[in-house]
Amino acid sequence: xxxKWIIFCSLGLLVAxxxxxxxxxxxxxxxxxxFLEPTTASxxxxxxxxxxxxxxxxxxxxIEKGTLNIVLYDSQENIVKELDQARELETYAVLEKxxxxxxxxxxxxxxxxxxxxxx
Numbered sequence: 001x002x003x004k005w006i007i008f009c010s011l012g013l014l015v016a017x018x019x020x021x022x023x024x025x026x027x028x029x030x031x032x033x034x035f036l037e038p039t040t041a042s043x044x045x046x047x048x049x050x051x052x053x054x055x056x057x058x059x060x061x062x063i064e065k066g067t068l069n070i071v072l073y074d075s076q077e078n079i080v081k082e083l084d085q086a087r088e089l090e091t092y093a094v095l096e097k098x099x100x101x102x103x104x105x106x107x108x109x110x111x112x113x114x115x116x117x118x119x
Contacts, residue, residue, distance in 0.1 A: 028055065029103060030117035038066055038109040046102045047118065049095045056119045057081070057103070059089045066109035070116055073102045083116075 029045030049055065059070055070083040072093060080101065081093040095101060103118050 025056075025119045027117040027119050030115070031103075031105060032113075032115045033105070033107075034113040035107075035111055038111050040066075040108045040110070042104055042106045044102050044104040045118075046100055048100050049098070051096065051098045053095045055093055055095060055101075057083065057089075057091050057093065057116065058119070059083055059086070059091075059114070059116045061087060061112065061114035063110070063112045063114075065111035066107060068110055068112075068114055069106045070114075071104050071106065072118070073104060075100045075102075 028047035028049070031043050031045050033043060057070075057072065061068055068085075071079055072081040072083075074080055074095075074097070080095065081091070083089060083091065103116065105114065105116060107114075
């Protein structure tokens with residue numbers, strides 16, 4: 001019985017590790033910026049998605065000065081999702097059409113840091 005228990009536990013561990021590898025998503029795109037002096041610019045990352053794809057957008061920031069806006073656009077520059085102002089945020093969007101989407105971080109006189117990823 002002891003041998004069966006060891007085999008059972010070993011198989012369970014392998015399944016758990018395999019699921020952990022499969023569940024961990026790789027980002028479709030991400031950006032990370034840190035500005036010590038006020039900066040006005042924009043950063044962007046583009047990705048392709050099929051119609052009906054649900055994406056998760058994870059965002060965190062520390063704004064010392066200025067403004068920061070994070071917006072997801074489709075290829076015709078229509079706003080798909082505009083993120084709320086927050087220190088940390090995780091939100092979802094269902095993409096209605098097969099397209100190339102662009103996640104844009106627009107900052108004005110921005111001093112601080114931010115990190116955003118889309119999965």
